[in-house]
Amino acid sequence: MPDTARLAYVAIVRIALPALAFVASLLTYDTAPAAEGSLDISTHFQPPQKYVGDFGPYRSPLVFDDGTKVESPADWPRRRTEIEAQWRKIIGPLPARIAKPKVTMLERRERDGFSEQHLHIEVGPDGRMVDGFLLLPPGRGPFPAVITPFYEPQSSIGLGKPDTLGSIDFSLQLVRRGFVALSIGTPGSLEKPGANVRELLVDVGDRLQAQPLGYLALVASNCLTALTQIPEVDAKRIGIVGHSYGGKWSMFASCLDDRFAAACWCDPGIVFNEANASINYWEPWYLGWIPGTQRKPGVPTADNSRTGPYAELFAHDSREMIELHALMAGRPVLVSGGSEDPEQNWRALNHLIAVNKLLGHENLVGMTTRPKHRPRPEDAAVIYAFFEQRLKTGD
Numbered sequence: 001m002p003d004t005a006r007l008a009y010v011a012i013v014r015i016a017l018p019a020l021a022f023v024a025s026l027l028t029y030d031t032a033p034a035a036e037g038s039l040d041i042s043t044h045f046q047p048p049q050k051y052v053g054d055f056g057p058y059r060s061p062l063v064f065d066d067g068t069k070v071e072s073p074a075d076w077p078r079r080r081t082e083i084e085a086q087w088r089k090i091i092g093p094l095p096a097r098i099a100k101p102k103v104t105m106l107e108r109r110e111r112d113g114f115s116e117q118h119l120h121i122e123v124g125p126d127g128r129m130v131d132g133f134l135l136l137p138p139g140r141g142p143f144p145a146v147i148t149p150f151y152e153p154q155s156s157i158g159l160g161k162p163d164t165l166g167s168i169d170f171s172l173q174l175v176r177r178g179f180v181a182l183s184i185g186t187p188g189s190l191e192k193p194g195a196n197v198r199e200l201l202v203d204v205g206d207r208l209q210a211q212p213l214g215y216l217a218l219v220a221s222n223c224l225t226a227l228t229q230i231p232e233v234d235a236k237r238i239g240i241v242g243h244s245y246g247g248k249w250s251m252f253a254s255c256l257d258d259r260f261a262a263a264c265w266c267d268p269g270i271v272f273n274e275a276n277a278s279i280n281y282w283e284p285w286y287l288g289w290i291p292g293t294q295r296k297p298g299v300p301t302a303d304n305s306r307t308g309p310y311a312e313l314f315a316h317d318s319r320e321m322i323e324l325h326a327l328m329a330g331r332p333v334l335v336s337g338g339s340e341d342p343e344q345n346w347r348a349l350n351h352l353i354a355v356n357k358l359l360g361h362e363n364l365v366g367m368t369t370r371p372k373h374r375p376r377p378e379d380a381a382v383i384y385a386f387f388e389q390r391l392k393t394g395d
Helices: 003-026 073-091 170-175 197-208 212-228 245-256 308-315 322-326 343-358 377-392
Strands: 103-111 114-122 129-136 143-149 180-184 233-243 262-266 333-336 365-368
Touching (some): 073 212, 073 245, 073 308, 114 212, 129 212, 143 170, 143 377, 170 180, 170 233, 170 377, 180 212, 212 245, 233 245, 233 377, 245 262, 245 322, 262 377, 322 343, 333 343, 343 365, 365 377
Parallel strands (some): 143 180, 233 262, 262 333
Antiparallel strands (some): 103 114, 114 129, 129 180
16 A cells, blocks of 8 residues: 555544544444334233222322212313312412424434434523424424423433433434434523522522422423424324433423323322432422422421422322322323332322223323332333334324
């Protein structure tokens, strides 16, 4: 090989190798669409025998506030309206949904067979935006879509911390399976870069005089509306999935907006449990916000009492969030349970199952369990199969 050619070859290799290494890092996890759509997840949609018919200490959502019972499907719309009105009151006053959210498109790139679009979506009437990434599969669509909320949007698209890869990179895995995936982060982070998430959420309470979890639900609703404006998205097949904080966010969003066709709540803690400090609905950044009062973070004690709507809900713990869950009736939901949602939480889900049964629906409520908080590969496989079967095939 002539010297000039050899030098050119060496230069190309030196340039190409780092690029190839970067590509290889993106391909650490299997990039081929998995076959979870054929995975049998039916066993996860039946309570374990020991919990069949066990409704725990919770009040049935099939009872009106005046004590009369919901006797037939014809009664349910009135009861549902009653429940939703109560929860809107609990959350506090919130702005109306934005009819046509503004979407600011930023950088776009092709990545491993799909398109990644960085964008900002309008989520507040004051022009506030949320940071996000839209992942589009190849083809023309329209495709089913899933929103994935979390602290920041990078983790869900596979560009977060190393320990999130293959665990909660929901958007990345879903786009590989033919979904449009929208990953969003905490609202307020664009206006206050670097601010603590808890501070951002407490600021929501102070600014809107409402519970932060309710506002997060509104943010997800506005993002859903933005998705419906994208030609590649089937507006009737939009789901939502989030882990931990994102699981709480997903639960409230899907229960309070029936346009979500399916939802997965990944270990949010679907019932109150003050024995587990991680199920912290009592904090002011969730349901414990109250005007002019800032309780010390941590499990409620005699010296650090419960505040806000959480205090009222806890005082009537026979209701808790059971009635909120009931708003999902008629739509499929999967609880990917871990340390915050153990098997015994089927007792809470049995109430949603009872509402579905009254309405003539079966096998719409599922739950998996694991020892730890973070989903394992086999837990994530069930999540993806759930969305493939419920949003892609319409099963």
